[in-house]
Amino acid sequence: MFNGKKVKTSKWMSSAGPDGEIVLSSRIRLARNIKGLPFPYLASDSQTEEVKKQVYAIYQDKALSQQFGNMSFLSMHKLSPLERQVLVEKHLISPMLVKENHNAAVLLSDDEAVSIMINEEDHIRIQCLLPGLQLEQALAEANRYDELLEEKLDYAYDERWGYLTVCPTNVGTGLRASVMVHLPALSITKQINRVLSAIAQVGLAVRGLYGEGSEITGNLVQISNQITLGQSEEEIVKNLFGVTRQIVEQEAQARQVLLNEGRDRIADRVNRAFGVLTHAWLLSSQEAMQLLSEVHLGIDLGLIKEIKGEVIKELMVLQRPANLQLMAGQSLDAFERDRIRARLFRERLAQ
Amino acid sequence: MLCQECQKRVATVHLTRIINGEYTEQHLCEQCAKNKGEFDFSHNPFSLQSLLTGLMNVDSQTLMGFTPKKLQCNNCGLTYAQFGQIGRFGCSECYQAFGERLVPILRRIHGSTQHVGSEPRRAGGAVKLRRNIEELKQQLQRLVEEEKFEQAAVVRDQIKKLESRATDGGKKDV
Numbered sequence: 001m002f003n004g005k006k007v008k009t010s011k012w013m014s015s016a017g018p019d020g021e022i023v024l025s026s027r028i029r030l031a032r033n034i035k036g037l038p039f040p041y042l043a044s045d046s047q048t049e050e051v052k053k054q055v056y057a058i059y060q061d062k063a064l065s066q067q068f069g070n071m072s073f074l075s076m077h078k079l080s081p082l083e084r085q086v087l088v089e090k091h092l093i094s095p096m097l098v099k100e101n102h103n104a105a106v107l108l109s110d111d112e113a114v115s116i117m118i119n120e121e122d123h124i125r126i127q128c129l130l131p132g133l134q135l136e137q138a139l140a141e142a143n144r145y146d147e148l149l150e151e152k153l154d155y156a157y158d159e160r161w162g163y164l165t166v167c168p169t170n171v172g173t174g175l176r177a178s179v180m181v182h183l184p185a186l187s188i189t190k191q192i193n194r195v196l197s198a199i200a201q202v203g204l205a206v207r208g209l210y211g212e213g214s215e216i217t218g219n220l221v222q223i224s225n226q227i228t229l230g231q232s233e234e235e236i237v238k239n240l241f242g243v244t245r246q247i248v249e250q251e252a253q254a255r256q257v258l259l260n261e262g263r264d265r266i267a268d269r270v271n272r273a274f275g276v277l278t279h280a281w282l283l284s285s286q287e288a289m290q291l292l293s294e295v296h297l298g299i300d301l302g303l304i305k306e307i308k309g310e311v312i313k314e315l316m317v318l319q320r321p322a323n324l325q326l327m328a329g330q331s332l333d334a335f336e337r338d339r340i341r342a343r344l345f346r347e348r349l350a351q
Numbered sequence: 352m353l354c355q356e357c358q359k360r361v362a363t364v365h366l367t368r369i370i371n372g373e374y375t376e377q378h379l380c381e382q383c384a385k386n387k388g389e390f391d392f393s394h395n396p397f398s399l400q401s402l403l404t405g406l407m408n409v410d411s412q413t414l415m416g417f418t419p420k421k422l423q424c425n426n427c428g429l430t431y432a433q434f435g436q437i438g439r440f441g442c443s444e445c446y447q448a449f450g451e452r453l454v455p456i457l458r459r460i461h462g463s464t465q466h467v468g469s470e471p472r473r474a475g476g477a478v479k480l481r482r483n484i485e486e487l488k489q490q491l492q493r494l495v496e497e498e499k500f501e502q503a504a505v506v507r508d509q510i511k512k513l514e515s516r517a518t519d520g521g522k523k524d525v
Contacts, residue, residue, distance in 0.1 A: 038427045038442045143469075150471045156443030159481070161457070162466025164443040168453070169460055171446075173468035230463020 002344070004329025010090050010112035010129070013314040017132020021300040022248045024180045024220070024313055025129055027091070028138040028237075030146055031165045031174035032124040035156040039166045040101060040119045048103035048119045055118050058152050059107055067148060069110055076104040082331070085322030091129060096120055114145055121166050122174075124149065133244055135177055135237045143233075162229060172229030177237050179244050184219040184297040185254035188266075192219075195250055199223055204243060218289030218316065223247070259301060270298030278349045282335075283342040288319050307349060315348060356383035424448040484513050 012025040033039065040048055052075075058064055059073045076084060076098060087093045092112055097104050097120045107116040117125040126149070128142040149155075156164040162172035170176070186192040196206050207222045223244065225236045258266045273294035277283075283291075296312045298304035317323060319341050325332050328340055354362045360380035422431035429441030431449050440446065446453065458464050487510045494503035 033443055035443050036426060039440065041439065042427055042429070042441045147472070155471045157471050158443075158446055158466075159470075160465060161446055161453075162468060162470070164440070164446050166439050168438070168440070168457055171457065172461065172463075172466045175468070227461045227463075229457060229461035229466060232468040236468075 002327045002329075002347075004325070004327050007086065007090075007318060007323050007327060008112065009314060010092060012091070012113070012129045012131045013317060014310065015131050016309055016313075017130060017134055019245075019248050020132040021309065022182055022251050023133040023244060024182055025091070025131055026134045026138050027130075027176075027178045027180075028128045028135065028142045029176040029178075030126040030142050031122040031163065031170045031176075032126065032146070032149070032153075033156040033164055033166070034123050035154045037123065040121065040123060041166070045101070045103065048101055051123045052103045052105055052118050054153055055105070055107060055116065055124070055149075058149060061152075064148065068114075068145070071110065072108045074106050074108060076106070077102040082322050082326055086326050089320040089322050090317055092127075093117055094120060094125075114141060116145065116149075122170070124153070133179065133241070133248070135179065135241050135244075139175075139177070139233060139237050169226070170228050173231070173233050173236065175228055175233050175236055176224055177240050178222050178224035179240065180220055180222050181244065181247055181251070182218075182220055182293065182296060183247070183251050184293050185258050186251050187219045189254045189257060191250070191254060195247060196221065199243060199247070202243060203227060204240065217286060218293040220289075220293070220316075255297070255301060266301065267298075267303045270294050270301070270303050274298060274304055274349075277345045279346070280342045282338040283319075283345065284338055285319060285321070285341070288341055288345070289316065292316050292319070311348065315345065319344060352378055354378065354380035354383050356380070422449065422452070480513060484510055487513070 017023070017025075034051060034054070037043065037047055037051065040051075043051075056073060059071060064071065074087075079087075081098075084093075084098045087106070088095050088098060090112070092108065092115045093106050094117065097106065097117050101119060103119050105118040107118070109115070113129055115127045115129075117127065126142050126145050128138040128145075130138045130141075158164055163174040165171045165174055183192055183195070186195055199206050203226055205224050205226050207224075208217060208220070223240065225240055227236070231239075273291045277288070277291045277295060292312050292315060295304060295307075296309055299307060299309045299312065318327070321332075321337055324337055324340050324344065327344075332340060352362045354360050355378050357380060360382065362378035363381055364379045364384040365377070423429070424441055424445040425448065426444035427441035429445055431452065434440060434445065434449065454464050487506055491503055491506045491510065494500075494506060
């Protein structure tokens with residue numbers, strides 16, 4: 001059934017990382033633009049092509065591969081819609097990069113930890129995505145690429161406003177730091193809204209898993225900084241790190257409460273989820289995410305021992321529509337996807 | 352209530368900010384508020400309206416249809432009015448073109464109007480130097496206020512040294 005392409009495992013999916021039971025990934029994004037060139041939404045095709053050419057020249061330069069190893073330069077218009085969507089579902093590129101214009105491209109590191117988006121909202125967006133709570137490491141990594149790029153590109157920078165960006169909400173550092181946290185116990189114990197509104201009050205943004213406005217699926221929440229001007233990169237990252245650590249503590253406490261006050265009940269719940277996941281014949285994406293969340297919790301609590309958390313983390317991505325279709329090697333309608341999805345879980349979680 | 356700044360005129364501008372959970376309140380007269388760059392009333396008789404129009408809305412003049420002089424970026428052609436509508440800049444030069452009008456907007460978004468993070472190395476040197484001098488001057492003022500004159504003299508000499516370097520273009524600091 002899965003005789004299409006194999007989906008490569010990105011670095012953030014391949015291991016748990018520090019605090020990996022609760023923090024699934026850490027992401028750093030730097031927005032950069034080239035001085036004087038109109039921003040992508042206003043630029044002519046030849047102007048966006050100019051941006052792409054400049055980055056392509058860096059890609060071909062030996063300095064890049066010497067320092068960072070092999071990278072791939074992927075032009076969006078050369079990829080099939082399905083291949084593009086797979087990159088979005090793996091969080092390697094933004095949905096916007098797919099929509100923007102035909103000079104959109106991405107420069108992707110071999111381990112898929114770093115992606116440099118070209119002609120997204122800004123001319124350049126450097127992203128580093130790592131497993132677990134590793135914001136400082138991700139920032140350091142993104143900075144290394146940034147330094148290499150700035151040697152060749154004439155960045156738009158102003159002494160007062162910092163890095164100049166398309167949207168005034170990104171100006172200054174151009175830095176968006178975010179973590180994806182898995183909070184099933186806070187959700188089960190009905191504390192999640194209290195925690196999330198507290199986060200919003202300290203100037204951080206909270207979103208459901210797949211970007212703006214989406215509902216919280218699978219108890220996954222993304223937390224990110226909002227302010228980019230007047231704080232240094234280190235402050236921004238430190239602040240988010242501190243808040244994330246507190247959330248980790250809260251979730252860990254809630255998990256302990258679940259174990260202490262109703263071990264059998266929670267064991268029943270997560271193992272039922274495991275049972276459905278390994279035996280169902282039809283599974284919607286929504287239901288699958290909920291089940292995967294509960295099984296992940298079961299693994300974290302030592303109530304499910306047969307599989308590792310990373311396997312579940314990877315399945316959260318593989319079960320999404322484009323990934324499924326790429327693996328199946330054919331386009332599938334919603335019903336077929338539900339069938340293939342259930343089969344994916346049966347096969348991957350069997351042993 | 353009297354203005355916190357001048358202590359003379361009646362405070363008519365009351366500004367409450369909550370940034371990162373930190374709550375600050377300011378009570379200023381119109382003139383001091385203008386001097387501080389909090390709000391610009393000079394061309395704008397509809398001050399209340401300018402406070403109420405949303406974060407990215409154009410100022411009341413453009414809303415009323417009077418645009419005395421069309422404010423536009425020469426590089427990409429985006430007008431200030433368009434910027435107000437779409438909330439996005441057209442190119443890096445827009446920041447220069449729209450100038451001081453951006454100050455209240457960015458302050459409301461970020462609670463700050465000065466970048467303090469990293470900078471491209473090629474912009475390096477000069478910028479860093481100027482920022483160092485700024486910091487030393489603040490330090491100097493504190494020391495003088497605390498009557499620590501010996502330390503203040505040391506800092507003053509440091510400032511002099513840096514300032515002479517800044518006039519050389521700041522190249523040596525790279």
